[in-house]
Amino acid sequence: MTNEIQSIFNRIAPVYDQLNDWLSLGQHRIWKEMAVKWSAAKPGDTALDLCCGSGDLALRLARHIGATGQVYGVDFSPNLLENAKERSQRQYPQPTISWIEADVLNLPFDDNQFDAATMGYGLRNVKDIPRSLQELYRVLKPGAKAAILDFHRPSNPQLRAFQQLYLDGFVVPVANYFGLKEEYAYISPSLDRFPIGKEQIKLAHQVGFAVATHYPIANGMMGVLVVNKNE
Numbered sequence: 001m002t003n004e005i006q007s008i009f010n011r012i013a014p015v016y017d018q019l020n021d022w023l024s025l026g027q028h029r030i031w032k033e034m035a036v037k038w039s040a041a042k043p044g045d046t047a048l049d050l051c052c053g054s055g056d057l058a059l060r061l062a063r064h065i066g067a068t069g070q071v072y073g074v075d076f077s078p079n080l081l082e083n084a085k086e087r088s089q090r091q092y093p094q095p096t097i098s099w100i101e102a103d104v105l106n107l108p109f110d111d112n113q114f115d116a117a118t119m120g121y122g123l124r125n126v127k128d129i130p131r132s133l134q135e136l137y138r139v140l141k142p143g144a145k146a147a148i149l150d151f152h153r154p155s156n157p158q159l160r161a162f163q164q165l166y167l168d169g170f171v172v173p174v175a176n177y178f179g180l181k182e183e184y185a186y187i188s189p190s191l192d193r194f195p196i197g198k199e200q201i202k203l204a205h206q207v208g209f210a211v212a213t214h215y216p217i218a219n220g221m222m223g224v225l226v227v228n229k230n231e
Helices: 002-023 028-038 056-065 078-089 129-139 157-177 181-185 187-193 197-206
Strands: 046-050 070-075 097-101 114-120 140-151 211-217 222-228
Touching: 028 056, 028 114, 028 140, 028 211, 028 222, 046 056, 046 129, 056 070, 056 078, 056 097, 056 114, 070 078, 078 097, 114 129, 129 140, 129 197, 129 222, 157 181, 157 187, 181 187, 197 211, 197 222
Parallel strands: 046 070, 046 114, 070 097, 114 140
Antiparallel strands: 140 222, 211 222
16 A cells, blocks of 8 residues: 555656645645644754655745754655755755655654654555654654644535535546546545544554644644644
């Protein structure tokens, strides 16, 4: 499954940002900025962005931590990482970001290394969510926070129906236009499998996070899990 998802994201890479714009009705930038704020990243921090995709969150983190900080953007798709690197090279001043191809289930970092972390639209696609949270817990410093943003199935039946209609009637046809229908058709089943807010909080507590809060946004079609590693 991991290889299958990896190849999907490699194929999506050229139009990833454009499709995310359409998928979120252009709102993903606001939600990403919220996630960075909830991570409490501050000037001089060493920060981590998991499943960094084309680098949106990592670049936002870099702006928050400034020239004295360091951001590590991690993804398992070499094509997306290449896009991210090209985007960061076009920025002025140059952000201090290291782009690393790695699996979020086995991070190549020491324990207690990061002051803050983010993850955008990645947790839903990992094959072992508890293991991913466990790795995040391991690499965060005591007292550090992480904010995890993702799509969700809303609990309200009418909103669920609207979300499905939007996915089937707009997102998949648009993806089809780019020759990526199969790649984006995986979204619905991934949403069906994804734990809802309360379950995410429970999983976060199980791996050791002292505080875990889930904030539903966009009428529950999106959410941010904010976790805090105890001092």
